[in-house]
Amino acid sequence: MSQAQGEIYDLGYQHYDGPRGGRFQAVWSLWINGFRTILGLGRGARAKILPVLMSLVVIAPSAVFLVMSAIVPIAQPASHAEFYEAISLLLLLFSAIIAPELLIPDRRNGVTTLYLVRPLTSFDYVLARWSAFLGVVLVLTLIAQVLVLIANLLLAEMPWDYLQENWLDIPRFVLAGVVITVFVTTIPLAVAAFTERRAYAAAFVIAAFVITTPMSALLSMEWCQWSTTYTVRNGEVSEGDSVEECGRITGDYAKWFTLLDVGRAPMHLINLMFDDAEDFDLVDDGVDAEDEAAALVTELPLAVPIAWYAFLVLGPGCLLLWRYRSMKI
Amino acid sequence: MNEAAAGTPLIESQGLTKHYGKTIALHDVDMQVRDGITGLLGPNGAGKSTAMKLFLGLLQPTAGAATVMGEKPYENVAVRMRLGYMPEHDCLPDFMTASEFLSHMAQVSGIPAKHARTRAADMLRHVGLDEERYRHIKEYSTGMKQRVKLAQALVHDPVMVLLDEPTAGLDPGGREEMLELVRRTGREFGINIMLSSHLMGDVESTCDRIIVIEGGAIIEQGDVSEFTQETETFLIDVDDRREELMTALELRGLKPKISGASVVVLLRSDDQLDAIRNALVEAQARLRRLAPSRGELSDIFRRSAG
Amino acid sequence: MAEIFRLSLRQILGRWRVLVILLLAALPSLLILLIKLLSEAQFTFADDDIINPIIDGMIVGGILPIVTMALATAAFGNELEDKTLYYLVLKPVSRVSIVLAKLLATLVVAVPLVMASGVVASALVGAETRPLGTLALALAAGVAAYAAIFTFAGLLTPRALAYGLVYVLVWEGLLSTIVSGVGYLSVRGYTLALLHGMDEESFAAFTGRVIEFPAAIVGTGVVIVAFFLLALYRLRTMDVP
Structure with a gap:
């Protein structure tokens, strides 16, 4: 080290007279740094496992569909909403694991202090982190949707006609992508803002989403039973018609309990966008749990799922900003 | 700048x-x-x-x-x-x-x-x-x-x-x-x-x-x-007649203090070194050590508080 | 060893963590109370229709693995993150005792909690007819298997909990419903098979979905022993930071 010091005196210190950017430059640099953190760039191979897995999982269903549509031409064009359905849980899972990386190490190592004494506010910091995360996840989901679109075009007999008829799907799936990615990035970041260990932040988010799914399903479970009316006339009991009575286990409350499955909040909105919910048949026995939930939600006033989504995004978002605004350094 | x-x-x-x-x-x-x-x-x-x-x-x-x-x-x-x-x-x-x-x-x-x-x-x-x-x-x-x-x-x-x-x-x-x-x-x-x-x-x-x-x-x-300069303190160690030395120092306006075995004097100017010398002579104390003790933070606080 | 056990217990029982875990464990019972409160009178309950989805979806598929993994990965994970494992291995205690103490600390918290979660919920549905002992036993076996796996995983990588959740959700949750063979390599599969094997009548709902009873017993045993030994091997050979 004494050698290195020997050189210093010869070179001398140079002042910087070049251009200086303002807050935009600061946020941009933080954005790039967040982007690198998410993808594990500049780190070892182990840091890249999760981002690679996430990319694969998000794109895999669409890629498989695309390959199938190229090989097996009898397949039908598919709904874009279905592919969001397929990836929504996994997207949430990976977001929950990656989000803590963006906030917790900065706080643990004390780097947050260094950012906050630079020409940016805590709002800028949170915004840069969040938008980097959002950007990556959004690009991944949109790639998946573009693949679906290509597959649908391949399957259509007249691709040009298909596009003319369904061009509205493009702004829809872009908007749907925004809806789902805003959701899966905001909540885990908010939790990470209040947790000191990365593992617990991830576990808390995932546990909340995993546990509420079966709870919601049970509370809105459908019941059917045959009941027979008996009539007593002249001391004789005669059996009337058997009637199948159906209902929900919690009756009229059932439709509200579909909201309890918080992980599906963005899917309700996406289904609305694609008008898919109308296609579901309530009494059809073949429907799976997701379809049933989607159908049940339509019994609620339209504003309810929208307000619920807004609450689930804005609430944590405000908490996140408040936490960084009032942080003791 | x-x-x-x-x-x-x-x-x-x-x-x-x-x-x-x-x-x-x-x-x-x-x-x-x-x-x-x-x-x-x-x-x-x-x-x-x-x-x-x-x-x-x-x-x-x-x-x-x-x-x-x-x-x-x-x-x-x-x-x-x-x-x-x-x-x-x-x-x-x-x-x-x-x-x-x-x-x-x-x-x-x-x-x-x-x-x-x-x-x-x-x-x-x-x-x-x-x-x-x-x-x-x-x-x-x-x-x-x-x-x-x-x-x-x-x-x-x-x-x-x-x-x-x-x-x-x-x-x-x-x-x-x-x-x-x-x-x-x-x-x-x-x-x-x-x-x-x-x-x-x-x-x-x-x-x-x-x-x-x-x-x-x-x-x-x-x-x-x-x-x-202000905080330069001097330590004076003498073998005997410490009380006399203290009196002699005080007479010359030097506010000495006892700290352990030493007499501690706070110097405001170099002239006061002469005063110490004169006080030592007057008290006829046997000098063992006369040394500056570099200012320590604690001195400043003691001075400010006192 | 007793000292390490006490220390590990203290590490596990953080204030917020305990609250969250307790809430998680109480959810099945709360759910059943809610259903009882709100359900329409004209429907007669078949207990199995209510409790089996809870046991399968909520407890064995959710609460059991999440609670156990959170505790087991933290046993060594927190020591590694705080760089304190070094002091532990310097102590004149055998590595077997260290691993055993960590594992026991996890079990002492997780087993009663998960058992209570399942048994109380079951009892609420219909106390006379439920095989509570069977349920408690199978849940304990499931906890032990996850605890062994994730005590080892906590020594392997700081992201053990994250990978564990991926395993539980993707492998045990999604894939096992698609590919039947997954049941042979899934703790959730073992736990359900143990339940079914011990009381085929009460858990008839799982018939056709579960692997053979002996295979489940052997599988659970092998997992516990193998991962305990792996953790021991890892602690012996690893470069403690």
Whole structure:
């Protein structure tokens, strides 16, 4: 080290007279740094496992569909909403694991202090982190949707006609992508803002989403039973018609309990966008749990799922900003 | 430096007060810091870090105003483009190379990417980390980390840099190297510095001016030369007739005190050395030792309190 | 060893963590109370229709693995993150005792909690008819298997909990419903098979979905022993930071 010091005196210190950017430059640099953190760039191979897995999982269903549509031409064009359905849980899972990386190490190592004494506010910091995360996840989901679109075009007999008829799907799936990615990035970041260990932040988010799914399903479970009316006339009991009575286990409350499955909040909105919910048949026995939930939600006033989504995004978002605004350094 | 030449102090506070709930961290502090190296001296919990954070705009003042280069940093964050800060605690990421980290920090401070990389490399050379710059910071020693912390405060070429206890946790060798770096930053690089420390030695050997702060208030300030002079104490050890010596010293206006086996005298000027000599002669005490004891922080506090 | 056990217990029982875990464990019972409160009178309950989805989806598929993993990965994970494992291995205690103490600390908290979660919920549905002992036993076996796996995983990587959740959700949750063979390599599969094997009548709902009873017993045993030994091997050979 004494050698290195020997050189210093010869070179001398140079002042910087070049251009200086303002807050935009600061946020941009933080954005790039967040982007690198998410993808594990500049780190070892182990840091890249999760981002690679996430990319694969998000794109895999669409890629498989695309390959199938190229090989097996009898397949039908598919709904874009279905592919969001397929990836929504996994997207949430990976977001929950990656989000803590963006906030917790900065706080643990004390780097947050260094950012906050630079020409940016805590709002800028949170915004840069969040938008980097959002950007990556959004690009991944949109790639998946573009693949679906290509597959649908391949399957259509007249691709040009298909596009003319369904061009509205493009702004829809872009908007749907925004809806789902805003959701899966905001909540885990908010939790990470209040947790000191990365593992617990991830576990808390995932546990909340995993546990509420079966709870919601049970509370809105459908019941059917045959009941027979008996009539007593002249001391004789005669059996009337058997009637199948159906209902929900919690009756009229059932439709509200579909909201309890918080992980599906963005899917309700996406289904609305694609008008898919109308296609579901309530009494059809073949429907799976997701379809049933989607159908049940339509019994609620339209504003309810929208307000619920807004609450689930804005609430944590405000908490996140408040936490960084009032942080003791 | 231009700001200073124009007559505006680099850092100024008027009635600056900060409360944390019921604790008063800083009370009604007026200070003006012009160019050069200024030392903020005080024991732990005196309010040094709080003062720095107020000047950086990390905290909002409870009352009064903190201005830096004519701007209030809490309201106008842009002024921080020309401010640097080295916190006392750890503040470095594990999985970044020093070069990558410095370049990133320069960019966050507003320097465009291509200039940021050159400045990062230059800065690491200046703090003596040329060889290690492509290693992850996680693998650095405490001393090396401390240099990276200093480098990140300087990488965007600030007008003023605030160093919070830059020698904390360093061994004597590392401490001397850090202080030398601080001196060079001030003298060679021409960057104005405010440095906090609880050690008189640190401040004395690096600073031009000292502000002594305790219990959230300024208790003394001035040029370092008058400080060290003022605080020069002399230890007088005699074999006998100590009482007589004390009387003789008091007669000459010297306010001696007993500290352990020694008589301690605080000197205001060199003339008073003659007075000591005369007092020794008068008391006819057998002198064993007469030695200056370099000013310690505790002396200043004792003096201020007493 | 007793000292390490006590220390590990203290590490596990952080204030917020305990609250969250307790809430998680109480959820099945709360759910059943809610259903009882709100359900329409004209429907007669078949207990199995209510409790089996809860046992399968909520407890064995959610609460059991999440609670156990959170505790087991923290046993060594927190020591590694705080760089304190070094002091532990310097102590004149055998590595077997260290691993055993960590594992026991996890079990002492997780087993009663998960058992209570399942048994109380079951009892609420219909106390007379439920095989509570069977349920408690199977849940305990499931906890032990996860605890062994994730005590080892905590020594392997700081992201053990994250990978664990991926395993539980993707492998045990999604894949096992698609590919039947997954049941042979899934703790959730073992736990359900143990339940079914011990009381085929009460858990008839799982018939056709579960692997053979002996295979489940052997599988659970092998997992516990193998991962305990792996953790031991890892602690012996690893470069403690």
